[in-house]
Every structure is written in structure tokens, then in C-alpha cells.
Amino acid sequence: MEDGEEDLTMAEGGVVIDQKIFDGLGDIEILKKEPMAYHTSFHIGGPAEYLVTPHTVDSLRMLVRRLNDSGIEPFIIGAGTNILVGDKGISDVVVKVYEFKCADRFEEDYCYLCGGDLLTAKVKMLSSRGFKCLQWAYGIPGTVGGAVHMNAGAFGSDISEWLVNVEVVDPSGEVRLIEKCDINFGYRRSDVSKCGIVVGASFRFEREDPERLVREIDEYMEIRRQRHPLDYPNAGSIFKNPSKETPAGKLIEEVGLKGSRVGDAMVSKKHANFIVNLGRASAKDVLELIRRIQDEVWHKFDIFLEPEICIAGEL
Numbered sequence: 001m002e003d004g005e006e007d008l009t010m011a012e013g014g015v016v017i018d019q020k021i022f023d024g025l026g027d028i029e030i031l032k033k034e035p036m037a038y039h040t041s042f043h044i045g046g047p048a049e050y051l052v053t054p055h056t057v058d059s060l061r062m063l064v065r066r067l068n069d070s071g072i073e074p075f076i077i078g079a080g081t082n083i084l085v086g087d088k089g090i091s092d093v094v095v096k097v098y099e100f101k102c103a104d105r106f107e108e109d110y111c112y113l114c115g116g117d118l119l120t121a122k123v124k125m126l127s128s129r130g131f132k133c134l135q136w137a138y139g140i141p142g143t144v145g146g147a148v149h150m151n152a153g154a155f156g157s158d159i160s161e162w163l164v165n166v167e168v169v170d171p172s173g174e175v176r177l178i179e180k181c182d183i184n185f186g187y188r189r190s191d192v193s194k195c196g197i198v199v200g201a202s203f204r205f206e207r208e209d210p211e212r213l214v215r216e217i218d219e220y221m222e223i224r225r226q227r228h229p230l231d232y233p234n235a236g237s238i239f240k241n242p243s244k245e246t247p248a249g250k251l252i253e254e255v256g257l258k259g260s261r262v263g264d265a266m267v268s269k270k271h272a273n274f275i276v277n278l279g280r281a282s283a284k285d286v287l288e289l290i291r292r293i294q295d296e297v298w299h300k301f302d303i304f305l306e307p308e309i310c311i312a313g314e315l
């Protein structure tokens with residue numbers, strides 16, 4: 001771009017994005033036309049018009065305020081472990097809330113965890129300090145903020161069970177504390193994003209022998225290694241389980257789709273509720289496979305499999 005020339009692009013809602021919007025925001029990384037495949041565990045996804053990673057809560061606050069003043073609604077990602085991004089990418093500003101500088105805090109019976117940090121690292125730290133709460137989440141590869149938004153769960157527990165409150169940056173850039181009772185949680189969903197971007201969350205804990213907790217998380221990890229296809233890029237469970245008694249994976253297995261492929265997207269042979277990227281899978285391949293699974297399961301069992309993954313961008 002020549003000096004003096006303006007860099008303007010059109011966001012999804014028809015709003016013009018002027019690159020100057022990012023000027024002087026401090027500790028922040030700005031990437032233009034950044035392939036989302038680099039930022040998702042599926043390794044799939046076309047370019048984001050802008051991918052912006054604030055490194056502090058203050059730079060996130062300023063960014064959010066600027067975007068809001070310009071009528072731009074950003075798309076938020078954490079570690080990108082529950083997202084399928086379309087092949088044409090996201091013609092918007094993507095804000096990556098990932099490992100910004102922020103300190104955990106500990107009180108008598110609860111702890112505050114940073115929203116951009118990896119949940120698994122936090123669970124390891126909590127376990128080694130003898131704080132019993134989120135051990136079941138060890139091995140979930142997303143961030144604390146992503147886990148709150150998704151109400152992540154495993155082994156019969158979920159985030160909402162241990163949550164006390166959430167700190168968000170609201171659209172005006174203010175930090176607000178939201179009590180758990182003011183958030184609606186459901187199975188792998190919440191409406192926390194209506195309040196803002198999660199920058200931290202507090203969880204209650206009980207005291208327990210650290211050695212016992214460390215053993216417990218190692219056991220959870222071993223179960224994951226045995227059950228999940230961790231050798232290939234994936235986005236975790238593709239579908240929600242219709243009920244405890246009828247896991248989606250079992251239904252998919254029973255319609256004979258284990259190992260079924262569209263391009264390089266394949267229903268995992270190890271766990272049928274995972275689709276793996278064998279190398280060059282596109283979002284289109286994954287979506288075609290998703291539809292095939294939904295059709296077969298619907299025809300055989302009269303059950304609609306609802307996707308658990310978030311689908312974003314243009315296909």
C-alpha cells in the first residue's frame with residue numbers, strides 16, 4: 001500500500017473496516033488475510049480479513065471499544081478447538097483471546113483463572129496445589145474462556161457446575177463481573193457472550209491431596225488417549241449426544257459410517273463422533289460428511305444429530 005492510501009475493506013454486515021482502527025492500541029498483534037487454518041485444531045479455514053490478538057486485557061478493552069464505535073461486531077476465538085471455519089474465510093475482524101498477560105488469583109475456596117489461558121495447563125496447576133474442581137477437564141485443548149462459552153464438559157461434569165462468576169469485557173470496553181446465576185447454561189452451550197468477551201472466570205474448589213489429584217488427571221488423560229483420535233487434526237466431538245443413553249458416536253457406528261470419507265475428511269475409525277482431517281480436508285468436505293451422517297442417522301433412528309462444533313465464516 002502506498003503512503004497516504006487508505007486500507008479499507010468491507011466487513012460481513014456491510015461495515016467498512018479501516019485499518020487505522022487498530023492504530024495505537026498497544027500490545028496487540030494484527031494479521032491481515034490470515035488463514036484461519038493456522039488458528040484452528042481442524043487445520044481448516046480460509047482467511048480472516050483481520051485476525052487481531054490483544055496481549056493484555058487493556059488492549060482488548062480498547063480494541064473492543066473501537067470496534068463497537070465503528071459498528072463492527074468481531075468474531076471471537078480462543079484456541080480454535082471447537083470451530084469449523086469456511087473455506088472462503090471470515091470477512092470480518094476475528095479477535096483471538098489467547099494467552100494474554102493476566103494473573104490467576106486464589107482465595108480461600110475459589111480461584112480466578114485467566115480467560116485466554118489453556119484450561120488443561122490450569123487444571124494441572126490446580127491439581128498440583130491440591131485444589132479439586134476441574135480435574136475432569138484435563139485434556140480439553142481449549143481456553144478457559146472458550147470452555148465457559150461452550151460449557152465444556154466431560155466424564156459427567158461441566159464448567160457451570162464449578163463456576164462462581166465470569167469477568168467479561170462488554171462491547172463498550174468495560175470490564176464487568178457476571179454472576180453464574182445471570183448466565184444460562186445448557187448442554188455444551190451458554191449465553192455468556194451476550195454480556196461480552198470472557199477474560200476470566202472464578203471456580204470454587206475443595207481441598208484434596210495433590211498427589212491424588214495428579215494421579216486422577218493422568219488417568220483422565222490416558223482415557224482420552226485411548227478413546228480419541230489424537231493423531232490427526234480434529235475439533236473434538238462433532239455432534240451433541242442426543243441423550244446419555246444414546247451417544248452420537250454409537251449411532252454413527254451403527255449406521256456403518258466409521259471410516260467413511262469425503263475428500264480428506266474422514267469419520268474417525270477410533271471414535272465415530274470425531275471427524276479427522278487426513279491432510280487437505282476442506283470445510284466443504286467436512287460439511288458434506290456431517291450431512292451424510294445426519295441423513296443416515298435420521299433415516300435409521302429418526303434422530304437428528306445437532307452439531308456441537310461452531311461453524312463460522314463463508315463456505
Ligand SMILES: Cc1cc2nc3c(=O)[nH]c(=O)nc-3n(C[C@H](O)[C@H](O)[C@H](O)COP(=O)(O)OP(=O)(O)OC[C@H]3O[C@@H](n4cnc5c(N)ncnc54)[C@H](O)[C@@H]3O)c2cc1C
Pocket residue numbers: 041075076077078079080081082083097115116139140141142143144145146147148149150151152153154188193196197198199228230234235236237310
Ligand atoms: C481432541 C479434542 C478433545 C475435546 N474434548 C472435549 C471434551 O471432552 N469436552 C468438551 O466440552 N469439549 C471438548 N473439545 C472441544 C473444545 O476443546 C472445547 O469446546 C473448548 O472449550 C473450546 O475452547 P476454545 O478456546 O478452543 O474455543 P474456540 O473453539 O476458539 O471457540 C469456541 C466458541 O467459544 C467462543 N469463545 C471462545 N473464546 C471465548 C471468549 N474468551 N469469550 C467468549 N466467547 C469465546 C467462540 O466464539 C466460539 O463460539 C475437544 C476438542 C478437541 C480438539
